[in-house]
Amino acid sequence: MCGYPADASAMFERILFPTDFSEQSLRMFDCLLELHHMGTKEVIICHVAQAGTALTPEQIFTLDRLEMSLEDIGVKAVEMIEEGDPVDKVLEAAIREKVSLIAMASSGKGRAREFLLGSTSFGVLRSAPIPVLINKFEVTEKGGRTIVTPACSSIFRKALVPIDFSSCTEMCAELLPQLARLGLREAVLFHVVEGARANLDDDDKFKQAMDEVMSKMDNLKQRLTEQGCQTTTHVHFGTVSYNILEASRELSVSLIILGAHRKSLLREIALGGNSETVVRRSKVPLLIIPCER
Numbered sequence: 001m002c003g004y005p006a007d008a009s010a011m012f013e014r015i016l017f018p019t020d021f022s023e024q025s026l027r028m029f030d031c032l033l034e035l036h037h038m039g040t041k042e043v044i045i046c047h048v049a050q051a052g053t054a055l056t057p058e059q060i061f062t063l064d065r066l067e068m069s070l071e072d073i074g075v076k077a078v079e080m081i082e083e084g085d086p087v088d089k090v091l092e093a094a095i096r097e098k099v100s101l102i103a104m105a106s107s108g109k110g111r112a113r114e115f116l117l118g119s120t121s122f123g124v125l126r127s128a129p130i131p132v133l134i135n136k137f138e139v140t141e142k143g144g145r146t147i148v149t150p151a152c153s154s155i156f157r158k159a160l161v162p163i164d165f166s167s168c169t170e171m172c173a174e175l176l177p178q179l180a181r182l183g184l185r186e187a188v189l190f191h192v193v194e195g196a197r198a199n200l201d202d203d204d205k206f207k208q209a210m211d212e213v214m215s216k217m218d219n220l221k222q223r224l225t226e227q228g229c230q231t232t233t234h235v236h237f238g239t240v241s242y243n244i245l246e247a248s249r250e251l252s253v254s255l256i257i258l259g260a261h262r263k264s265l266l267r268e269i270a271l272g273g274n275s276e277t278v279v280r281r282s283k284v285p286l287l288i289i290p291c292e293r
Contacts, residue, residue: 102133160247
């Protein structure tokens with residue numbers, strides 16, 4: 001089952017926001033301001049500096065501005081400065097402060113024109129024992145101005161939820177009605193029938209397999225709809241990661257929600273599996289929810 005959290009509303013109560021003061025990171029902060037209606041009570045603003053490096057006056061001003069922005073909307077703000085390895089310090093802070101979500105931008109410095117996941121974000125995701133919300137931004141220079149895209153707007157407008165009928169993904173799907181009450185407008189349940197498993201050369205076996213898939217999808221959709229979550233279903237054929245990424249574009253989703261056993265996610269990442277491909281190459285935000293075995 002989804003080991004954390006059992007209550008989706010608790011997911012947004014206490015958020016750790018790591019920042020390196022990059023344009024992408026500051027844009028992610030704007031996203032947090034938009035998410036405060038989902039029940040955010042406190043945001044811990046965490047910056048990990050190199051040992052012996054003091055904050056610049058501009059960075060101090062930025063921290064103060066972020067803190068005031070949160071207080072203006074009734075959210076408690078806490079500043080935290082750490083020294084050392086960014087991945088280790090972010091994970092240590094998340095555990096020590098008992099936060100319910102880590103929210104961070106990908107890439108940060110050094111990969112301005114790519115939507116690939118930066119090393120810090122990827123490192124946090126691999127080992128975080130709590131949900132991680134990652135947004136990706138592209139930074140370009142035009143006419144002497146820095147432009148950060150896409151704009152942060154309605155992350156929970158339409159979520160793509162890959163389903164493989166494991167206990168993890170199905171139980172994570174059960175969080176969707178709670179997310180709907182917090183503002184999620186539509187959930188797209190998405191299943192991929194892999195070519196090697198589809199028995200494409202045997203019509204009877206293929207029909208039987210598809211009937212079972214459609215029945216499971218319809219049942220899950222019905223349960224979620226009855227609980228107030230607007231739900232649609234899609235079944236595709238082929239490579240899992242490719243189809244998820246294509247569906248996120250074709251269906252104009254605003255978020256991908258991935259439920260993953262933590263150990264399985266680590267193994268897939270090490271082996272270059274479907275989870276890694278989706279996480280690294282998605283152009284929309286991702287909410288990764290770790291599950292218990």
